[in-house]
Amino acid sequence: MSFPWAKQYEPKHPLMRFLDEKLPMPRLVYNAIGSGYPVPRNLNYMWNFGVLAGFCLMLQIVTGVVLAMHYAANTQVAFGTTEHIMRDVNWGWMMRYMHANGASAFFVVVYLHIFRGFYYSSYKAPREMVWLLGVVIFLLMMATAFMGYVLPWGQMSFWGAKVITGLFGALPVVGEPIQIWLLGGYAPDNAALNRFFSLHFLLPFVIAAVVILHIWALHIPGSSNPTGVEVKSESDTIPFHPYYTAKDGFGLGVFLILYFAMVFFLPNYLGHPDNYIEANPISTPAHIVPEWYFWPFYAILRAFTADIFFGLIPAKLMGVLAMFSAILCWFFLPWLDKGPVRSGHYRPLFRKFFWFGLIPTMLVLFYCGGAPAEEPYVMLSQLATAYYFLHFLVILPIISSIEKPEPLPYSITEAVLGKDEAAQLGDSADTAK
Template sequence: MSFPWAKHYEPKAPFMRWIDEKLPLPRLVYNAIGGGYPVPRNLNYMWNFGVLAGFCLVLQIVTGVILAMHYAANAAVAFDSTEHIMRDVNWGWLMRYAHANGASAFFVVVYLHIFRGFFYSSYKAPREMVWLLGVVIFLLMMATGFMGYVLPWGQMSYWGAKVITGLFGAIPVVGEPIQIWLLGGYAPDNAALNRFFSLHFLLPFVIAGVIILHIWALHIPGSSNPTGVEVKSESDTLPFHPYYTAKDGFGLGVFLILYFAMVFFFPNSLGHPDNYIPANPLSTPAHIVPEWYYWPFYAILRAFTVDFFFVPAKLMGVLAMFSAILVWFFLPWLDKSPVRSGHYRPMFRKFFWVLVIDVLVLGYCGGSPAEEPFVMISQLATAYYFLHFLVILPIVSSIERPEPLPFSITEAVLGSDDKAVLGESKA
């Protein structure tokens, strides 16, 4: 969004003027994150998670590049090279623990970022493209995380690769050729390990590129805010720097305290013990489970246990698992309410918290053995998950009666008067 009151970059030093004429990078940075980018003045700490996600990506790229210098993508020595990093490489243990726990931290902040978007309807016009690019980033993260989990070549790495790539075999006609093409053979081995390592190294840079598009798309309409009311005047905004750089800096400090507490004191708490056993194709683990951040979708995959007419249960599970994310692409058109913020939508707010509980239940069931009562609970939770997005959300957005919105962002921050509207300001 073009704000007429936004400050423009005007270099004073001769050298900076020359740089700005030849390569206007300082101007770009100033307009993107400096005083030239006005931001709604009422953003709370839920708006910190986008910056934290960007920090996590940089952290993963830096530690990943260092680890790649010492890792060998060969099935015969991959496990030993991982142990070599842990035991013999200077600070190798820190790089590996920072990378492994950094992946979990990345997913934590991204999940919080996504659910903040659900609550404040960040997917609504005019920010549909911001949301759609965000879902693409999440899908790329899922693929990158899965391929990274395979690289240590422990028991859970090997059997996780076998199970997940085996899902493609459920697709009629083309499924088995796709599975063989992904693995480079009929089972995970050198070819699969090399492919996964190459893609795991490449995809973070693809994610970085999509994030640039994500931020670019965000700067066109401007940031959303907790009220959902659009910016109306200069009094509704503050410069991003120094106000929100300071706020993001505080959030980053809290995040780093928690992150390094995990890295130094509980580095293996989120890993699986079986992954410290070298991969053995002849010994199947008692309970194959992916990383925790895949558990809700893994529960949806396992919820389908009975064939439906001519559709095998395995294929239905695969379709449902991918559809659980793909349905997010349609949220801008499923939610028809003129009000964005969940603070002013009492019925929507109740169902939002039911969805949060439902996803937590799916996550718990996904990490549990594939037995009763977890299978039945997964089936009920899966049914509600799709009902929420495809049935409940459209109906609620059509019938609920939202509460009055503040006239402006300034009014919401500094106090109200008798002007209150539903959706847009009075003429």
């Protein structure tokens, strides 16, 4: 969105004028994250998670490149080189722990970013493309994280690869050829490890490219805000710098304290001890479980325990389809939720179903995904899976049709400063112009 009151970049130093004329990178930065980018004045700390996600991505790329210098993608030595990094490479233990816990931190930040989008309906017009690109980023993250989990070549790495790639075998006709193509054979071995390492190295750069598109798409309509009211005048906005760079800096400081507390004091807390045992194809672990950020979708996969339609559709196939559909349904949210109001603050019925329906359901799925495949966890997974799809495909469209929203503030300025004449001076000045 172009704001007529936005400050224009005017380089003063001869070198900066030359750069601006030949390669206008300073102007691009100034207009994207500097004083030339006006932002709604009422953004809260839930808007910090986009910047934190970008920081996590850069952290993963830097630590990943360093680790790749010492890693060998060969099943004979992969486990050994991982231990070599931990024991013999200078600061190798720190690089690995930063990378492993950085993946968890990345998913924590992105999950909070996504659920902020759910609550404030950030997927609604005119920001549909921002949302769609965000879902693409999440899918790419999941693929990258899965391939990275295979690389240490421990017990969980090997059997996780076998189970997850085996899911494709459930697809009729094309399933088995896809599985063989992914693995380069009939079981995880050297070909699979080489492919996963190559893709794990490449995909973060693809994610970075999609992030650039995500930010570009965001700058066309401008940032959303907690009221869901669009910017009406100059008084509704403040420059991104220095106001939100300071706010994001504070959020980054808090994040780094928590992140390094995990790296230094609880580095293996989110990992699985079996992954410190070298992969053994003839010794199946008692409890195969993916990393914690896959647990909700793993619980949905395991929720289907019986064939349906007189055995025409196997339970495994239904589980695979449901697992992928759980994310794919997010692509359709801009059209499923047709309510005129964006923010959950002004949608009383939506708010109740969000806090007492969707959030508890996701917590149950997280818990059941990491639990053994036995009762009562299977039954809880089934109930939570049923509500999950009902929420997005049935409840949300119905709510958006019948809900009576609360009155919205006239403007962002009114929401921040109240109904005060001084608060409306910016609007009056705009009208006079």
